[in-house]
């Protein structure tokens with residue numbers, strides 16, 4: 001296989017021009033046009049190689065072109081590709097059972113637990129949002145700094161005004177409360193609130209983790225008022241933070257869990273998992289999707305879970321995450337304030353707003369990272385990343401910051 005796109009012979013610049021003419025300008029000009037990937041490495045249309053420490057924004061958990069996932073997907077596509085939800089497939093049922101088993105680890109045996117399959121994170125959240133309306137209550141308490149997606153429902157609970165304003169009115173009523181602040185939460189949750197929605201770590205907001213007492217307090221306060229605890233694990237779930245779901249580190253059992261990104265290793269899919277009585281909020285006809293739970297997507301999900309288990313990746317993620325954080329801190333670089341996050345979802349916090357420049361310098365040096373906030377670098381490599389790749393990144397980091405300062 002060639003490193004560039006040999007068949008077309010087009011380079012970066014030519015592809016970029018065609019992109020600009022044809023693709024809606026929601027994302028701006030692409031940073032690169034990529035043509036091939038393998039493990040934690042990708043190549044662009046000019047044949048340049050990059051180590052991918054962003055993994056398609058925390059999606060390619062098992063790396064690019066993972067043979068086991070791809071075999072499962074190809075076999076399922078060749079056996080039975082799509083059937084709609086008028087019918088079911090063994091693949092879908094098995095993945096549902098796996099997800100329920102992984103999510104309900106701490107809950108009492110015999111309590112109900114069910115899954116609704118979707119095609120993305122925003123759709124997983126849309127399902128959860130609609131489930132909250134089935135309680136008969138309408139108010140949702142959401143967190144300042146949150147990100148939950150771009151559909152009208154998931155956007156309504158996304159904090160960034162720049163994303164939200166042009167599309168108002170959005171579904172209400174949403175009450176905003178400071179992330180991680182138990183006393184503030186206590187004040188806004190009453191018996192009219194349908195749900196409190198929170199991420200276990202705010203990824204888009206710069207990899208921010210609330211104090212350890214926050215999620216248990218969300219559980220306690222929602223339970224006291226008969227409200228649902230809805231946790232958005234789209235970015236943090238599927239092993240990304242060293243547990244199947246990041247909230248499990250704190251032994252909290254939520255009512256609704258949204259999952260997506262890492263679930264299909266790049267095959268688009270999402271899921272809303274409901275534990276306990278929330279599992280029975282929807283009845284026939286009250287929500288739906290054509291593609292959600294499609295056998296091919298579910299085959300990808302099953303292969304991802306099986307790979308994470310058989311390769312002991314949760315342990316590996318914890319070790320690699322600590323290794324990255326320790327090594328970055330021991331650089332003792334005055335431009336680095338701290339390293340936040342868990343497992344392999346990390347934010348390197350800079351003392352100056354050099355994030356965008358550092359991400360651009362990284363790309364030139366053959367590293368893919370991004371900067372969700374001006375002074376934060378987000379590091380989310382595939383979960384299969386090696387110690388050598390981590391060390392290599394830490395070794396080049398000071399030179400990336402030098403280049404960023406000189407841009």
Ligand SMILES: *Cc1c(COP(=O)(O)O)cnc(C)c1O
Pocket residue numbers: 120121122123125147148149150199203204232233234235236260261
């Ligand atoms: C990415 C993300 C979403 C949206 O997922 P899409 O698949 O882009 O629709 C929702 N919530 C969180 C926390 C995310 O990181």
